[in-house]
Amino acid sequence: MDYQAHLSQRARGLLGSLGRQTSVPIAGLINLGSGTPDFLPPPAVFEAMQQALAAGKIQYTAWTGIPELRAAIAEKLRTENNIVYDPATEIVVTAGAQEALMATLMMLLDPGDEAITPSPHYDEYTRDASILGATLVPVATTPESQFTINVADLAAAITPRTRALIVVTPNNPTGTVLPERTLRDIAALAQERNLIVISDEIYEYYTFDGHRHISMASLPGMRERTITLNSFSKSFAMTGLRLGYIAAPAPLIDALLPFHHAMMICASVVAQYGGLAVLSQPRDWFQAQLAEYDRRRHLWMDTLKAIPLPYSEPQGAYYIFIDIRPTGLSSAAFVARAREEARLVFQPGTIGGGAGEGFIRGALTKGSPEFEEGLARFRTFVTGLLHERR
Numbered sequence: 001m002d003y004q005a006h007l008s009q010r011a012r013g014l015l016g017s018l019g020r021q022t023s024v025p026i027a028g029l030i031n032l033g034s035g036t037p038d039f040l041p042p043p044a045v046f047e048a049m050q051q052a053l054a055a056g057k058i059q060y061t062a063w064t065g066i067p068e069l070r071a072a073i074a075e076k077l078r079t080e081n082n083i084v085y086d087p088a089t090e091i092v093v094t095a096g097a098q099e100a101l102m103a104t105l106m107m108l109l110d111p112g113d114e115a116i117t118p119s120p121h122y123d124e125y126t127r128d129a130s131i132l133g134a135t136l137v138p139v140a141t142t143p144e145s146q147f148t149i150n151v152a153d154l155a156a157a158i159t160p161r162t163r164a165l166i167v168v169t170p171n172n173p174t175g176t177v178l179p180e181r182t183l184r185d186i187a188a189l190a191q192e193r194n195l196i197v198i199s200d201e202i203y204e205y206y207t208f209d210g211h212r213h214i215s216m217a218s219l220p221g222m223r224e225r226t227i228t229l230n231s232f233s234k235s236f237a238m239t240g241l242r243l244g245y246i247a248a249p250a251p252l253i254d255a256l257l258p259f260h261h262a263m264m265i266c267a268s269v270v271a272q273y274g275g276l277a278v279l280s281q282p283r284d285w286f287q288a289q290l291a292e293y294d295r296r297r298h299l300w301m302d303t304l305k306a307i308p309l310p311y312s313e314p315q316g317a318y319y320i321f322i323d324i325r326p327t328g329l330s331s332a333a334f335v336a337r338a339r340e341e342a343r344l345v346f347q348p349g350t351i352g353g354g355a356g357e358g359f360i361r362g363a364l365t366k367g368s369p370e371f372e373e374g375l376a377r378f379r380t381f382v383t384g385l386l387h388e389r390r
C-alpha cells in the first residue's frame with residue numbers, strides 16, 4: 001500500500017525528522033549526552049501518587065489542573081520567580097513543557113507566521129512551527145560571546161510576520177544563562193515592537209558559578225506580554241510523568257485552552273498529585289543533586305582541558321557544548337564515529353540548528369562509574385582523532 005499517498009502535507013514534511021529511537025539499551029554504549037536526569041524525586045512524590053491511586057483518583061481533573069496544584073504553582077512562582085499569577089485563571093497544568101509549547105504556538109502562529117529564537121536552540125521549536133505551517137527563525141549566537149544573544153541581531157530578524165520571541169534560559173543545548181542585562185534588552189525590544197515572549201524556564205534550578213536565573217515575566221512591563229513555560233521534568237527529575245505548566249495573563253490562557261483540551265483534556269491526574277507533593281517539599285533536597293551535577297561539570301571541563309578541546313563553560317542547565325572543530329569532523333560525523341569507535345552517545349550540535357555545526361552536546365546526567373569510564377573513552381577517542389590530523 002502506498003502510505004505516503006494517504007499522508008497530509010504536514011506529515012510528509014516531517015517524515016524522518018525525529019530519526020528512529022532505539023528503545024533497547026545497547027550493551028557497552030554510554031550515553032554522555034542524555035537529557036534525562038539520573039536522580040529520583042523525594043519519596044513524598046511516590047507516596048502521593050500511590051495514595052491518589054489507592055483513593056481511586058483516576059478520572060479527568062479540571063482542564064486546567066487540580067486547584068491545589070495550581071495554587072501551589074502560583075505560590076512557587078510568587079516566592080521563587082517573583083511573578084504573581086491568579087491560580088484560578090492564569091495557570092494551566094500541562095503534559096510537560098512540550099505540550100505547553102505546542103498549545104502556545106497553536107494559539108499564536110498562523111501559517112506563514114514567524115517566531116524568533118536564539119540558536120542553537122531546543123530542536124522541538126522548529127518542528128512545532130513547521131507543523132503549524134509557520135517558521136521558526138533562528139538567530140545565531142556564537143561561542144565567542146558564550147552563546148548569549150546579541151539583541152541587535154534579534155531586532156534585525158523581526159519582520160511583519162513575527163509573532164513571538166522564544167527565550168530559553170538556562171539554555172539547551174548551550175548551557176548559557178542569559179544575564180539580567182540581556183533579558184532587560186530583550187524585554188525592551190519586545191515592548192517596543194509589541195511582541196509576545198515565550199519564556200521556557202525548565203532548567204531554572206540548574207545554575208552554576210553564581211549565575212542566577214531570572215524570569216522574564218518578573219521584569220518591569222513583561223508580565224502582560226510573557227507566557228511562562230515550566231515543567232517538573234528537569235527540576236524534579238520527573239520526565240516520564242509528563243507534567244508541566246503555562247502561566248500567562250487570563251485572556252491568553254483562555255485562548256490557548258482549546259488547544260490544550262484538543263491534545264490532552266487534562267494532564268495525568270496521578271502525575272498532578274506527584275507534582276503537588278514535590279512542590280510541598282522544602283527545596284533543599286535539590287542542593288545535593290545540584291552539587292553532584294557541578295562535580296560532573298568540573299570533571300567534564302578537566303577532561304576537555306587535558307585533551308585539549310575547547311568548550312563553552314556551562315553556566316546552567318546540565319549540558320556542555322563541546323567545540324569539536326579541531327578534529328576536522330562535522331557534528332554528525334563526530335557523533336557517528338564516537339558511537340562506532342568509542343561506544344559513546346552524544347547529540348550533534350546541529351539538532352539545535354545550523355549555528356551548532358562543529359559542536360556536540362555532552363551532558364552531566366550520567367552517574368559514576370559509567371561517567372568516569374565515558375570520559376576516559378572520550379579522551380582516548382578525541383586524542384586519537386587529533387593525532388590523525390597531524
Ligand SMILES: Cc1ncc(COP(=O)(O)O)c(C=O)c1O
Nearest residue numbers: 035096097098122172231233244
Ligand atoms: C528547552 C526545553 N524545553 C522543553 C522541553 C520539554 O520538556 P518536558 O516536556 O519534559 O517538560 C525540553 C526537553 O528536553 C527542553 O530541553
